[in-house]
Amino acid sequence: MTPVVDSSPLIEVRDLHFQYEDGTQALEGVNFTLQPGETVALLGANGSGKTTFVLQLNGVLRGQGSITVCGLPLTKQTLPQIRSKIGMVFQDSDEQLFMPTVLDDVAFGPLNQGIPEEEALAKAKSALERAGLAQVANKAPYHLSAGEKKRVALAGVLAMEPEILVLDEPTTFLDPPAERNLLQLLRELPQAKLIVTHNVRLAASLASRAVFFEKGKLVASGPVDEIARRFEWTYSDLPPADLRYSAHRRF
Amino acid sequence: MHHVLLDRWSQGASPLHRRDARAKILTLVVFLVVLATTPADAVAVLATYALLLAAAILIARLPLGSVLLRAMVVLPFSITFAIISWLAGDPWRALALVEKSYLSTVAVLLLAGTTPLPLLLGGLERLGTPRLLVLVAQFLYRYLFVLSEQAQHMRLATACRAGGSSRGRRSSFRAATGTLAVLFARSYERAEGIHRAMQARGFSERFSLLRTARFGTGDGLFLLGVSAFLVLVRLG
Numbered sequence: 375m376t377p378v379v380d381s382s383p384l385i386e387v388r389d390l391h392f393q394y395e396d397g398t399q400a401l402e403g404v405n406f407t408l409q410p411g412e413t414v415a416l417l418g419a420n421g422s423g424k425t426t427f428v429l430q431l432n433g434v435l436r437g438q439g440s441i442t443v444c445g446l447p448l449t450k451q452t453l454p455q456i457r458s459k460i461g462m463v464f465q466d467s468d469e470q471l472f473m474p475t476v477l478d479d480v481a482f483g484p485l486n487q488g489i490p491e492e493e494a495l496a497k498a499k500s501a502l503e504r505a506g507l508a509q510v511a512n513k514a515p516y517h518l519s520a521g522e523k524k525r526v527a528l529a530g531v532l533a534m535e536p537e538i539l540v541l542d543e544p545t546t547f548l549d550p551p552a553e554r555n556l557l558q559l560l561r562e563l564p565q566a567k568l569i570v571t572h573n574v575r576l577a578a579s580l581a582s583r584a585v586f587f588e589k590g591k592l593v594a595s596g597p598v599d600e601i602a603r604r605f606e607w608t609y610s611d612l613p614p615a616d617l618r619y620s621a622h623r624r625f
Numbered sequence: 626m627h628h629v630l631l632d633r634w635s636q637g638a639s640p641l642h643r644r645d646a647r648a649k650i651l652t653l654v655v656f657l658v659v660l661a662t663t664p665a666d667a668v669a670v671l672a673t674y675a676l677l678l679a680a681a682i683l684i685a686r687l688p689l690g691s692v693l694l695r696a697m698v699v700l701p702f703s704i705t706f707a708i709i710s711w712l713a714g715d716p717w718r719a720l721a722l723v724e725k726s727y728l729s730t731v732a733v734l735l736l737a738g739t740t741p742l743p744l745l746l747g748g749l750e751r752l753g754t755p756r757l758l759v760l761v762a763q764f765l766y767r768y769l770f771v772l773s774e775q776a777q778h779m780r781l782a783t784a785c786r787a788g789g790s791s792r793g794r795r796s797s798f799r800a801a802t803g804t805l806a807v808l809f810a811r812s813y814e815r816a817e818g819i820h821r822a823m824q825a826r827g828f829s830e831r832f833s834l835l836r837t838a839r840f841g842t843g844d845g846l847f848l849l850g851v852s853a854f855l856v857l858v859r860l861g
Contacts, residue, residue: 429821432824432825433824434821434824434825454827454829457824457825457826457827458827460825462822462825462826464818464821464822464825466818468771468815469815469818469819469821469822470822472764472767472768472819472822472823473763473767474742474743474746474763474766474767475743477835478743478835481835482823482826482828483826483827485835486826486827486828486829487827491835494835495835498835514632514741514743514767515767516767516770516771530826531826534826534827
């Protein structure tokens with residue numbers, strides 16, 4: 375898989391609005407551009423519209439506004455092509471891995487693309503190898519650890535050879551070694567990436583830019599640390615030295 | 626849990642495990658037909674079927690006692706009908722009901738215990754079972770594990786909040802109904818999530834599956850050999 379090399383944006387979103395059926399206004403006038411080779415972190419509070427936004431990009435949710443993916447305007451007719459170009463890894467791997475075996479699951483996307491069975495099988499096997507999981511091909515998804523499930527979910531979209539990867543909270547439920555493995559794998563993948571996350575450390579290590587969502591609006595865009603500082607988007611307001619000091623004082 | 630145990634059994638590597646699912650399913654059908662048409666008083670024939678099943682369980686390296694014990698799940702139903710037949714003055718029929726239902730259950734357990742469910746469902750589909758039915762079974766089985774895990778977590782959380790005090794059956798019944806309601810709502814949400822994930826990977830109402838199973842000469846020989854043996858025993 376080679377990433378697109380021309381400089382026209384991979385994703386272009388203009389004035390996107392979306393309202394859920396219960397009346398919740400989830401997105402209000404969002405403008406966004408993703409350039410080839412870019413990795414962008416989507417930060418923001420729970421319910422600020424990050425996941426709703428990424429679900430618009432491949433037409434799983436449909437709002438008002440214009441979305442162009444790899445030069446294709448998002449319409450009913452272009453949906454199959456756009457869904458081949460955007461590989462989406464969901465937060466809950468159990469929702470993504472619904473087939474009886476890992477190999478079946480990874481081959482699900484290529485088969486939907488209309489690829490012949492032999493070729494789909496080869497793509498599935500090579501995606502599993504890429505994710506370092508060739509040995510679990512014939513296992514059932516419920517026999518895997520959280521980290522393995524996440525990498526199988528990633529293999530499932532890699533098998534479709536997408537140009538853009540969208541990852542929704544990729545490190546949820548992962549222990550530190552599994553998180554490290556996933557990070558390394560993501561770093562090696564050439565695709566442009568959109569990462570929805572609360573994890574600023576993850577964002578800083580992968581993303582070249584962050585955007586910040588607030589109440590359905592994209593309110594800021596810039597380097598990850600600058601955005602994290604501006605919105606106080608960290609877990610602790612105490613620097614490490616103060617933490618050591620308070621621990622020392624207590625005992 | 627029942628399905629976890631069957632799942633473990635089905636991962637074995639015996640000669641029976643290696644047979645194609647279609648060969649095993651068709652052999653099971655032949656067995657069920659032969660068994661159903663065996664006269665109730667043909668005790669020796671029924672005993673031969675039982676011995677054949679026991680031998681197959683041993684060849685499959687499944688725990689004989691455990692399989693026989695688990696097959697008893699059918700007895701409360703068949704014994705109820707057997708009692709009715711007995712009272713109606715047909716003791717042979719009563720005995721045959723119990724014997725045949727029990728042997729059928731052992732045979733079905735043998736199939737499920739030697740064939741991983743994905744292969745079993747794939748076999749059923751390739752033998753002409755409507756795809757929709759196969760898919761419903763496939764999704765049900767896949768998410769049974771997720772649901773049972775969720776239920777266990779919720780039961781644990783309820784137990785923790787009960788603080789060790791038992792407030793009677795009524796309150797535990799209320800807690801259980803609450804758990805069920807939440808599980809239902811979560812399953813509904815999960816179904817939506819799964820559908821989204823399917824759409825994201827290009828799903829458009831038509832399911833395409835890999836067909837990796839191969840029906841070899843060994844499978845044909847197994848099907849013909851066992852079926853011929855069963856018919857010979859039946860015709861005496």
